[in-house]
Amino acid sequence: MANLSNSHSESFVKIPTVKFAKLFINGEFLDSVSGKTFETVDPRTEEVIAEIAEANKEDVDIAVKAAREAFDFGPWPRIPGAERAKIMLKWSQLIEQNAEEIAALDTIDGGKLFSWCKAVDVPEASNILRYYAGAADKIHGDVFKTSRNLHLYSLMEPVGVVGHIIPWNFPTVMFFAKVAPALAAGCTVVIKPSEQTPLSSLFYAHLSKLAGIPDGVLNVVPGFGSIAGAAISSHMDIDAVSFTGSTETGRKIMQAAALSNLKPVSLELGGKSPLLIFDDADVDKAVDLALFGILHNKGEICVAFSRVYVQKGIYDEFEKKVVEKAKTWVVGDPFDPKVQQGPQTSKAQYDKILSYIEHGKSEGATLLTGGNPAGNKGYYIEPTIFANVKEDMLIAQEEIFGPVMTLSKFKTIEDGIKKANSSKYGLAAGIVTKNLDIANTVSRSIRAGIIWINCFFAFDIDCPFGGYKMSGFGRDYGLEALHKFLKVKSVATPIYNSPWL
Numbered sequence: 358m359a360n361l362s363n364s365h366s367e368s369f370v371k372i373p374t375v376k377f378a379k380l381f382i383n384g385e386f387l388d389s390v391s392g393k394t395f396e397t398v399d400p401r402t403e404e405v406i407a408e409i410a411e412a413n414k415e416d417v418d419i420a421v422k423a424a425r426e427a428f429d430f431g432p433w434p435r436i437p438g439a440e441r442a443k444i445m446l447k448w449s450q451l452i453e454q455n456a457e458e459i460a461a462l463d464t465i466d467g468g469k470l471f472s473w474c475k476a477v478d479v480p481e482a483s484n485i486l487r488y489y490a491g492a493a494d495k496i497h498g499d500v501f502k503t504s505r506n507l508h509l510y511s512l513m514e515p516v517g518v519v520g521h522i523i524p525w526n527f528p529t530v531m532f533f534a535k536v537a538p539a540l541a542a543g544c545t546v547v548i549k550p551s552e553q554t555p556l557s558s559l560f561y562a563h564l565s566k567l568a569g570i571p572d573g574v575l576n577v578v579p580g581f582g583s584i585a586g587a588a589i590s591s592h593m594d595i596d597a598v599s600f601t602g603s604t605e606t607g608r609k610i611m612q613a614a615a616l617s618n619l620k621p622v623s624l625e626l627g628g629k630s631p632l633l634i635f636d637d638a639d640v641d642k643a644v645d646l647a648l649f650g651i652l653h654n655k656g657e658i659c660v661a662f663s664r665v666y667v668q669k670g671i672y673d674e675f676e677k678k679v680v681e682k683a684k685t686w687v688v689g690d691p692f693d694p695k696v697q698q699g700p701q702t703s704k705a706q707y708d709k710i711l712s713y714i715e716h717g718k719s720e721g722a723t724l725l726t727g728g729n730p731a732g733n734k735g736y737y738i739e740p741t742i743f744a745n746v747k748e749d750m751l752i753a754q755e756e757i758f759g760p761v762m763t764l765s766k767f768k769t770i771e772d773g774i775k776k777a778n779s780s781k782y783g784l785a786a787g788i789v790t791k792n793l794d795i796a797n798t799v800s801r802s803i804r805a806g807i808i809w810i811n812c813f814f815a816f817d818i819d820c821p822f823g824g825y826k827m828s829g830f831g832r833d834y835g836l837e838a839l840h841k842f843l844k845v846k847s848v849a850t851p852i853y854n855s856p857w858l
Contacts, residue, residue, distance in 0.1 A: 369692040370471060373458045375407040380416055380579065381562035383423035384572030390415040395552055395581070400468040400700040400707075400736045401690060409555050412580035417547065417588035420576040424518045424545040425594050427573030434515050434543035438494030445490035445540060448568035449483040455564065456480070462556040463529055464691050468700040468736065469654065471692045478529045481818075482561075485533040488818045489541035492839055496542065498846075508850040513843045515543035516621075517596030520589035522582070522610070523558075524602045525551035525702050526657040526758075532558050534833045535599050536575065542842040547576045547595065549586055553703050555579035582606060591617045597842065601625040601659075603756075604782075604827050623831025623841050625659070625823055627756040628784030631777035632662035633767070633799060635790040636670035642811075643667075643789045644679045647762070650787060650813045652686060652740055655698050656760035657706070659828075660785035662813065663757060665764050666776050672766040676744060679764070680725045683740045688731045700736040701759060707736035710759030717743045717752040722763070748779050756782070770795060774802045783825030787813060806832075 378394075379386040387410070394408040412420075428434055433441065452459065460474035469478070498511035521535040528550060539546050550558035562577040578585055586606070590598055590613035597620050600610050604626040614620045632650055634643045650662030667675045691699030701707040707730075714728050727741030738760055746753050746763040753763050767773040777786055777799075786805040790796055800808040806824045809815050816822060821832035832838055 369694065370457070370461055372465060373461050375462075375556060377556075377559035377563050378407045379410045379559075380412055380420070381559060381575070381577040382416070382420045383576065384566060386559075386562075389413065390419070395579075397466060397553070397555060398703070399465050400702055401465070402735060403704070406465055407556070409552075409559075409579050412549070412578035412585040414584065414588040416578055416580070417585055417592065420547045420578050421518060421592055421594050423573040424547050424576055427571060428515070428518055428545040431545075431571055431573060433540075433545060433571050433574045438496060438541070438543075441541060441543065442490035442493040444569045445486050445493065445537070448565055448570065449486040449490070451564040451568055452479060452483045452486070452561070455560070459529065459557055459560055461692075462560060463554065464699070466556045467525060467528060467554040467702045468691055470696065470699055472694050473654075474529070478527065482529050482533045485530070485537045485818055489537040489839065492538075492836065493541040496839075496843065506852045506855065508852050510848055512846045512848065514846055516842050516844050517544060518594060519544045519546050519842055520592065520595040520598045521546060521548040522586050522589060522598070522600045522602065523548065523550055525553035526654060526659075528554040528557050531601055532561055534838070535601075538838040539599075539842045540570075540574065542839055544842050545574045547578060547589060549578050549580060549582075549589060552579060552581050586610075587613060590614055593618050595620060597621045597623075599623040599831070599833075599841065601833075603627055604829075607829060621841075623823075623833075624829035625831070625833060626784075626827060626829035627782055628659040628661070628824070628828055629664060629754065629756055629780045629782045630660050630662055630785040630787070630805070631664040631666060631780070631803070632787035632789070633773045633777055634665065634667045634671070634675065635770075635773075635788075635792065635795055636668040637791045637795075638671065638789040639791075640671055640674050640678060643675060644682050646787070646789060646811070646813055647679060648682055648686070648740075651762045652683075652698055652760050653814060655701055655738075656710075657702060657758050659756075660807070660814070661758075662787055663762060664753060664777075664780070665762055666767045666773055667764070668773070669766045669768055676725070676764060679762075680742060683726050683742055686740045688737050688739065698737075698740065698760060701738060702736070704736060706758065707738065710738055710757060710761065713752055713755070713757045713759070714741055714761060717746075717750065717761075717763075720747075720750045720752070722746045722750060722752060725764070727760070748776065754780065770798065774799060777803050781827045784828035785809065
């Protein structure tokens with residue numbers, strides 16, 4: 358059994374009142390056309406937090422019309438990049454001023470650790486805005502040296518109206534990873550937050566208005582993927598779509614984009630990330646890294662080290678220590694600073710994880726620890742570790758998105774690389790070794806978008822992030838994310854009687 362904290366949230370933080378629960382379109386909070394709402398539920402208590410306006414196709418149409426008007430006729434794409442930057446920096450400051458309330462919203466809405474949200478996620482949102490604000494006045498094309506009598510140059514122009522569909526596991530960071538580069542480029546935005554975690558996105562919409570983002574530039578339409586998300590993906594007046602979520606949904610978005618106006622699509626999809634621990638590793642440090650890699654954010658993270666491979670020379674020692682450490686992991690109220698793991702975000706995800714655990718048992722894997730719900734109320738699950746896992750087992754192949762580690766051994770470097778690559782996904786991977794040659798060889802041999810050597814979750818705003826294989830394509834973060842929302846236009850002018858070309 359993992360340690361279970363029975364603390365009470367109000368003893369640590371004042372739980373905020375939900376202030377914004379309507380659609381944000383053209384600078385106003387509005388009811389949906391249908392008048393429908395949906396419940397957002399606190400995973401700690403299984404109780405309803407608020408009724409949220411539910412966007413359908415008609416609401417998305419209204420939001421897109423507002424975004425189109427703002428792009429075609431409004432000031433945002435036409436003001437100098439430095440002016441866009443000033444507004445984005447003001448938005449960043451407002452986020453910092455409201456950090457505690459925003460962090461609490463993500464905690465009650467998604468079960469995330471309050472301490473992490475306040476110390477990491479919310480400051481990261483502010484930093485992302487600052488980064489792309491700094492890039493907004495540095496967008497330029499090139500002048501080409503031609504072999505003909507031509508003055509030839511290129512322009513970088515905003516792609517237009519951008520649709521964003523974001524997941525529920527990192528609602529704050531994902532909101533700005535998508536929105537900030539699009540706004541810096543001069544685009545206008547329609548964003549659908551997940552129906553599980555819409556609260557912080559609506560709060561950010563409120564702050565954007567205070568910061569001076571013009572009406573219609575940012576539109577937030579909470580709703581369900583099959584309705585609002587489908588409407589965005591297939592909309593004839595949306596010029597590009599960026600999505601983070603499951604591979605299955607990514608396929609549908611690609612199809613909808615192709616069958617509508619052939620809009621470009623960026624997809625950051627599922628993962629089944631391997632961690633290779635070599636014989637020369639410090640076992641205690643490897644244990645800490647492996648546990649953080651699967652239990653961080655209760656395993657609801659696309660880059661989680663869900664497949665841990667340990668070289669045979671240290672396997673027995675590692676297995677013993679990782680199980681002992683997992684049993685001390687503190688599960689409980691995410692407002693409690695002593696807690697290391699909060700509840701899963703939703704009942705559906707909670708049930709899905711427990712179902713995968715049952716699959717692991719029935720397929721013959723050895724359950725070393727965990728495998729059960731934790732506590733009597735809320736969507737809490739014990740940290741779970743399986744051993745004797747075969748590569749064709751469901752728990753080794755499919756993304757569980759929960760606190761479930763599969764543990765296996767490997768013999769040689771080549772064997773480890775083969776096992777690491779034996780997945781349809783290729784989002785991230787980890788290597789634990791003191792040997793630089795091993796690190797170099799393995800990092801260049803694993804087909805994944807980011808490789809972490811002796812670390813985990815080592816992201817930086819300036820470093821592009823995305824997947825290989827069925828983990829998608831396109832990159833968030835860095836200037837590559839900015840360039841997703843820019844189109845290159847070439848302009849040619851004849852030159853007559855010039856003394857040089």
